[in-house]
Amino acid sequence: MAIQLWQTLKEAIHAYTGLSPVVFFTALALAFAVYQVVSGWFASPFDDVRRHQRARSAVEEEELPIPPPVQVGEITKEELKQYDGSDPSKPLLMSIKHQIYDVTQSRMFYGPGGPYALFAGKDASRALAKMSFEDKDLTSDISGLGPFELEALQDWEYKFMSKYAKVGTVKVTDSSQSEPASVSEPAETSDRDAHVTTPEETVVDKNAHVATPETAVVDKNEEASAESDVKKE
Ligand code: HEM
Secondary structure (H helix, E strand, C coil): CHHHHHHHHHHHHHHHHHCCCHHHHHHHHHHHHHHHHHHCCCCCHEEEEEEEEHHHHHHHHHHHCCCCCCCCCEEHHHHHHCCCCCCCCCCEEEEEEEEECCCCCHHHHHCCCCCCCCCCCCCHHHHHCCCCHHHCCCCCCCCCHHHHHHHHHHHHHHHHHCCCEEEEECCCEEEEEEEEEEECCCCCHHHHHHHCCCCCCCEEEEEEEEHHHHHHCCHHHHHHHHHCCCECC
16 A cells, blocks of 8 residues: 555656656755755744743743832841842842841842842841952941941942832841941941041942942932831831
8 A cells, every 4th residue: 555655656756847756855855954044044023023022021020010118127137137038028128337228129139049149138238348248248347447448338338328218227236346327327427437428528439339429319218218108017
């Protein structure tokens, strides 16, 4: 049966094309290969649509709505740890000079797997001042830092003040070796921070990451705290 079919096919190929089956199938394979190569040079109009749909769904997945900042009040550094991103239902919080900022909007920086995830749920004052990623520097203790480091820290604080909502403070315990005064609380400025400049005086952009003081003076925090007066506890 199969042999009969093959015979009929061979005859048909010869009758219609004048070619032997071997030449016919070789030509067919070559034509297919050429088609594949050439069609690859031109994108199908549907490719763009598909790519766009994929990109859109990726963006939609990534751009989950960011919940409004919630005030946490005064909490201990142990309590702050629960906001390190390990629980996706909780906001991402980070502290500078005992002031807690909601950095949830920058999950790509501070969320799990992010380049700055180590700062989440902690007071990163010393690390930021020293531009250090070392564990020992993940502390609010800024004792013994030099003027440039303190200035860098000041710039970070301005950046965070302008970009993120302040949602609380970290309780200063006896074990805290240092109590850095935040710019938002000038009355508590200590001797160590006496050099701290006002936003107007600060030298602009020594550090590529750091916001200009002009942007920092915009008191986003006050707006944010006015908006979200919900107390967590
Ligand atoms: C090779 C060195 C580094 C490079 C190339 C780098 C690069 C960057 C870039 C491109 C951004 C994003 C800026 C933006 O879009 O706003 C960023 C943000 C940031 N960097 Fe770095 N960085 C470096 C080192 C460091 C170090 C040493 C620290 C601190 C220890 C640091 C702390 C941060 C922080 C906290 C942010 C996020 C600021 C925010 O929340 O807006 N970086 N960095």
